Amino acid sequence: RKVLGYLHQQKSQKGVSEMLLRLYKPFLWRSLKVANSHVRANAATLLLDAFPLQDPDQNREEIDSIMQRQFDAIMELLDDPVVMVRVTAVAGVCRVLSYYWEMVPAPVLRAILGRLVKELAWDVTAVNVRVAVLQGLCIVMENRLSHPLMRELLPLLGTHLHDGSEKVRIALLDLLLLVKGMRSVKFWHVCPVEHLLARMEMDSVHVVKRIVALLVDSFQPSGLSGAEQIERCIVLLRSNPGAARRFYQMAVGHLSPGEVARFILTIHSAVLQCIHGNREGSHGDEDEGVTVDRTTDSEAAEDQEGSSSTAEPTGIAKGGWREEGAGSQSDVRDNLRAETGGADVLSLRDADLMRGLLETMVVLWEGAKERLNRPANKAVRDKLVRKISESLPLLFDTFKDGPSRSAIYLLSSYLPKKAVSDILKGTLQSLASLSYPTNSQDYTSILVALVAWQQASQVIKLTNQWLESELSVKSATQLQPIPVNAKVNKRNKTRKGKQGGLNAGCNGLPPATSPAGSGPSPQPMLALEILDWMMGHPVCLQELKGMKEFWDLSGTVKKSMEFLERHFSSESEATPPGPTPSFEILSRALSLYFRLHMHRRLEFEGQQEFVSMVQEVLVWFDRVVLPCLRETQSSLPQRRSSRKRKADQLHPPPTLDPRSKHAHSLSELLLQLLAEVAMLGLANEGLDFQMAHFAGCLADRASAPHVVLPSLCKLLYQLCEAGGRSEEEGLPGVWSEGSLRPAATLLERMLALLQRMGDGGDQEGFEKAWSRVRPCVGVAVAMSVRLHSLSVSTHSLAMYSAIVQRTVEAQVEHIKKHPTLEVPTSPDDLAMFVSPLLQQSCRDEHCTSLFAGHLRDHVSECSKQLPEVFLTHHASLHLASTLVNSQFAGAELMRYVRCSIKLVEGLSQEERVKWNGPVSEITSLIESLQERLLH
DSSP states (O other): OHHHHHHHTTTTSTTHHHHHHHHHHHHHHHHTTSSOHHHHHHHHHHHHHHOSOOOTTSOHHHHHHHHHHHHHHHHHHHTOSSHHHHHHHHHHHHHHHHHSTTTSOHHHHHHHHHHHHHTGGGOTTOHHHHHHHHHHHHHHTTSGGGHHHHHHHGGGGGGGGGOSOHHHHHHHHHHHHHHHTOSSOOHHHHSOHHHHHHHHHHSOHHHHHHHHHHHHHHHSOTTOOHHHHHHHHHHHHHHOHHHHHHHHHHHGGGSOHHHHHHHHHHHHHHHHHHHHHHHHHTTSSSOOOBEEOTTSBOSSSOOBTTBOOOOOBOOEESSOOOOOOOOTTHHHHHHHHHHTTSOOOBOTTOHHHHHHHHHHHHHHHHHHHHHHTSGGGHHHHHHHHHHHHHHHHHHHHHOOSHHHHHHHHHHHTTSOGGGGHHHHHHHHHHHHTOOSSOOTHHHHHHHHHHHHTTOHHHHHHHHHHHHHHHHTSSOTTTOOOOOTTOOOOHHHHHHHHHHSSTTSSOSSSOOOOOGGGOOOOOOHHHHHHHHHHHHHSHHHHHHHHTOHHHHTHHHHHTTHHHHHHHHHTOOOOOOOSSOOOOHHHHHHHHHHHHHHHHHHHHHHOOHHHHHHHHHHHHHHHHHHTGGGTTOBOTTOOOOOOHHHHHHHHHSOOOOBOHHHHHHHHHHHHHHHHHHHHHHHTOOOHHHHHHHHHHHHHHHHHOSOHHHHHHHHHHHHHHHHHHHHHHHHHTOTTTOOTTTTHHHHHHHHHHHHHHHHHHHTTOHHHHHHHHHHHHHHHHHHHHHHHHHHHTTOOGGGGHHHHHHHHHHHHHHHHHHHHOTTOOOOSSGGGSOTTHHHHHHHHTSSHHHHHHHHHHHHHHHHHSOOOTTHHHHHHHHHHHHHHHTTTOTTSHHHHHHHHHHHHHHHHTSOHHHHHHTHHHHHHHHHHHHHHHHHHHO
């Protein structure tokens, strides 16, 4: 193509056009209509690269005829049934229109562009065609002569902004960015701004970046006064607050550090003037609000990029917007103002708008934080810190709602510790005055600020005091039994939660204390939530890892195991005389103890210590919790509808004892923690076996398997992934060839659990449980097939051995219940448990071949005791009969038949006479299977 491309570029040379027409004519037109799509695509590429094919020496009629033939061929290529050909045609024809717009007749131009915009752009069968149209129109728009016609057609493509494919949305936005620089076409005529904002709120980063580049000159233009910028910010916040937040996150990249700092101070000045105006208006009849006034000089417009510049006039005063002449950049803003009511007055009564302005300051500072901290921008940052720190007490005193105060705390977290000395004590007291339950937003912003001010040690000290007060009220040996049927008074909790919050200790003063001089009561549940959140926050966690007090928390929360042991070993349900921790607190504390050791393992590489801790927890769990899983309480009165009672008469669900409910809940928690251990690769091979064995015991004992089944699936998936990684990487000294055996062990126990559910007759419950287990079985099968194909080790087939053994045993039980069962011919004819498992295990040629091979091995290695061997052989023949129709299992099934014949022939004459019935039946099944395979 490159060689021919050079010839195509030389058409201006005499004789080249005539030569190309003469050489291409014998085969080009024929190649455009052949059956092979690749030939048609190559011919289309050749035609569109060589366009126009003509002989300048011919008369006008001959030239028009050959040109019309090329236009007809182009239209046929655009309707080609193959996607590849249509994509090639679209890209080529757009290139042709851009280069030869003037020589293509107007009706042909309209016909081709109409076909592109009205038909191919809506091709629901191929995303690549839609993308090719939008990308091709960008090439067409490079020719300025196309703009009048494209102005009419482009609005038809506006809804592609909401196309299901991200590639289409990106292609449309690239087209709009090209249109943005043209005067003849306005991008908001193609896609309304409200649609762009809606998409910006919910779409991916790649799409949002392009929308921000499209709108940044409309909502954050350079060279405007502070009043204009505030006005546009207000319009955006009132139109779509979520989109505004994402806009300013991305818009920071289009601004210099000085511009970001100046805009933050402009918003800050507007908020302060609004507060002052509200206080002045409070002496009058009502608050009329304040608006931006351009006549007042502002301190916000200084120090761009570390150097002084002329201040922009901005301020707040009574009255209306006094706007200067607005150019085309204000059209977008005017449209949104009309839709949002045109109200631009700032008022503290508009809590959503004020909160949006405060959050905008936080978003801008967070985006430019790294650049503002550079030495070159020290003057800009110092001014920003000085202005914000001076106004913090006023801001805390004015805004009482939680979201606004959270934004103020986040804003203050960017200030150095010495700049917030006035509010530091009040912030710590605000955290200490919170009550559980409370909204997480009430304490997360406080924690971020305290960590930024190097006060994480105070937070850990506070949480440790709360946990110590709860877990050290009495030693576990002195405690009375915890009531297993105790219920939490949620009404009292809610009232207590409303007393605390961010309104206490907000402006540097200590919060109001309880009567009689008593301080805030300990909040152990809130302490656990705070620690859990900080361990999930990267910045906070990095700060905590360097603190001895953080690692010492493990000794405090480990006491929860003593309380839980007392709880599960208790027989009495009497209310204890003294205060005792709730089960929720104890379970969360145990989870925190486990996660602390996981972080210690990642930080200090103490593998043996970590393995010992996990083994200790598993032994404790096996001794204390697992015995309580089987407890039920069938005599409890329950209110049910008549329809529900009729359904439960057939399969009455077990009513769990409260202690058993707690045991199931704690089991689910521990399984999730073990799955995280496997996912992070913190265990060795021995610990993997122990975790799998523990999970298998839990699956055997659980009286409510639907509770623990999702967590069992997570653990199985992570064990499969860990085993696959270890066998592929061959890690020395840690993993051996049998690293998939723990997953196989757990899989076998889970399949046994599913089999019990299927044998119970509850089809709906079994289908729901199988829907959870099926993805894990698929992962196990795929891992086995992949490692077997790589010839990593024979141990990778342990998964299939477990699946085959369980399916054979299930089919044996099914045959015992139905002695007259006919030979199945498809998996749908098998037992309820066997059918979906077989279909999942034999979903492609490799899986089917492996299953048939393992079925043969299972039959040859099964017990030789009679008559059990006949039942096993009978069930395996049923399974093999369903695989006959698969063309991939023929060779393995023939080996299975030969193995079966050998087993039958190995029986003595006495055994044949004694078991004549089963032997005859099995012989008949083998002959039938062999005949079906041969045909």
